[in-house]
Amino acid sequence: MSAPVLLLATSLAGCATPPPKSDTADYQAYKELNDPLEPTNRVFYRVNNTLDTYAMKPVAQGYEAVTTPAIRQHVSDFTSNIGEPARLVNFMLEGKPRDAGTALVRFLLNSTIGIGGIFDPAAALGYPQTNTDFGLTLAIWGLPPGPYLYLPVFGPSGLRDVWSIPVEWLATPMTAAPASTALTDFGYAETGLRLVNLRARMLEPIEQIKATALDPYATFRSLYRQSRASQIKLIDQRDKPTPPDWYPAPSHH
Amino acid sequence: MISRRFTLSALAAAPLTGLMTGLMTGPVLAQATLSAATAKDFVEQSGQKLVGIVNSQAPEAKKADELRGLVNQIVAVDQVGDYVLGRYLHIATPAQHQEFQKLFHKLLAYNITYQIRAYQGVSFSVDGVAPQGQDMVVNTVVTTPGHAPADVGWAVDEVNGKPQIVDVIVAGTSLRITTRNDYASVITGHGGQVSALLTAMKAQIARIDAS
Numbered sequence: 001m002s003a004p005v006l007l008l009a010t011s012l013a014g015c016a017t018p019p020p021k022s023d024t025a026d027y028q029a030y031k032e033l034n035d036p037l038e039p040t041n042r043v044f045y046r047v048n049n050t051l052d053t054y055a056m057k058p059v060a061q062g063y064e065a066v067t068t069p070a071i072r073q074h075v076s077d078f079t080s081n082i083g084e085p086a087r088l089v090n091f092m093l094e095g096k097p098r099d100a101g102t103a104l105v106r107f108l109l110n111s112t113i114g115i116g117g118i119f120d121p122a123a124a125l126g127y128p129q130t131n132t133d134f135g136l137t138l139a140i141w142g143l144p145p146g147p148y149l150y151l152p153v154f155g156p157s158g159l160r161d162v163w164s165i166p167v168e169w170l171a172t173p174m175t176a177a178p179a180s181t182a183l184t185d186f187g188y189a190e191t192g193l194r195l196v197n198l199r200a201r202m203l204e205p206i207e208q209i210k211a212t213a214l215d216p217y218a219t220f221r222s223l224y225r226q227s228r229a230s231q232i233k234l235i236d237q238r239d240k241p242t243p244p245d246w247y248p249a250p251s252h253h
Numbered sequence: 254m255i256s257r258r259f260t261l262s263a264l265a266a267a268p269l270t271g272l273m274t275g276l277m278t279g280p281v282l283a284q285a286t287l288s289a290a291t292a293k294d295f296v297e298q299s300g301q302k303l304v305g306i307v308n309s310q311a312p313e314a315k316k317a318d319e320l321r322g323l324v325n326q327i328v329a330v331d332q333v334g335d336y337v338l339g340r341y342l343h344i345a346t347p348a349q350h351q352e353f354q355k356l357f358h359k360l361l362a363y364n365i366t367y368q369i370r371a372y373q374g375v376s377f378s379v380d381g382v383a384p385q386g387q388d389m390v391v392n393t394v395v396t397t398p399g400h401a402p403a404d405v406g407w408a409v410d411e412v413n414g415k416p417q418i419v420d421v422i423v424a425g426t427s428l429r430i431t432t433r434n435d436y437a438s439v440i441t442g443h444g445g446q447v448s449a450l451l452t453a454m455k456a457q458i459a460r461i462d463a464s
Binding site: 025026029030033069073201204208211212213214215217218219221222223226227229230231233234 | 364367400401427431435436439442453
């Protein structure tokens with residue numbers, strides 16, 4: 001059986017068995033966990049873990065060895081800048097004009113003065129980086145997170161958040177530009193660099209979690225969910241009905 | 254991907270909070286009786302002591318001992334353990350509960366030792382204080398050489414008449430909740446048996462001892 005077929009078969013078969021409803025506390029805990037595909041998710045967690053151990057982690061360690069923290073910060077700024085248009089669109093969809101304005105100003109400033117996003121002068125000028133994605137847009141529209149999903153390669157997600165992946169991809173500037181081989185190559189290179197840079201920044205924390213958690217799968221699941229809930233809260237907290245700094249003050253005659 | 258980056262940036266601060274993995278108590282105790290100023294002073298003083306030990310030139314074993322001593326003073330470790338055990342506190346037998354507490358203290362000590370080297374050169378500044386539930390959360394910015402500054406919140410509550418740390422919050426993730434979920438997963442994965450958690454904790458201690 002080929003690997004994809006095997007994975008599909010596993011995913012179809014891999015549902016957790018809920019405890020009986022008569023066992024109120026256990027059943028309640030199962031519902032709160034909201035991970036009905038846990039057996040399949042754990043398979044993918046192990047697959048990713050193996051991929052990481054033999055591919056991503058060694059590459060990230062090599063990358064860390066030949067770069068300085070400053071270089072890694074510039075790479076992070078650069079790849080983050082490419083994600084800014086997607087953030088602009090998502091903030092608009094969320095009805096958060098202030099954050100949308102910040103994302104727009106950041107993209108314009110960092111792409112120009114910031115030399116294609118390698119530098120982040122916008123942050124120093126009072127437009128700090130904000131975070132959102134299509135999963136958070138759906139959350140702000142009122143969609144619940146849905147069951148937890150652990151995706152091959154992508155890692156922690158959920159039935160709601162998984163929609164971020166195609167939407168984010170469609171919203172990159174590379175997709176908007178006319179197709180060309182050079183652009184496609186740039187897209188791959190950018191994605192590769194982003195992932196390696198990100199993994200390098202995570203070397204210590206991931207090691208630490210794996211070393212101290214009794215069940216790293218459950219720990220990553222918990223951290224993912226809490227982090228998403230916190231991001232939703234942050235977006236709402238920032239949503240103050242005041243004009244942002246860049247908005248011209250009304251003139252008084 | 255943006256969200257993933259943010260999630261992982263939350264994890265990026267985890268080494269620091271690893272200092273605290275297990276330092277989490279629960280909202281087991283009475284309503285917030287601490288004033289913001291008391292909580293802030295307590296975190297400032299405790300933080301200075303912690304930074305002093307981590308950055309000292311003493312041998313690592315001595316630092317580890319000093320850190321463990323300090324943690325026992327500033328963190329309500331027993332209450333943390335009970336929170337982490339969660340609803341299984343009522344399922345565990347008195348003997349299991351006692352053993353759990355013993356293992357929990359030991360794992361906490363190990364986790365602290367694990368972090369010392371990574372935090373050489375650490376410094377922090379207090380950002381502000383805000384009530385959260387019945388705790389006071391003191392927000393700090395923690396800076397370690399070679400790492401991006403991390404926003405870390407220290408939840409403080411009054412325990413046995415004095416301020417104690419009851420949780421550590423990094424980028425919206427609570428360490429006491431994370432550990433509770435971690436431990437609960439071990440128990441539910443073994444048919445609700447608290448003994449499975451004790452076995453897993455012992456196995457981890459044995460693994461660390463062997464390394």
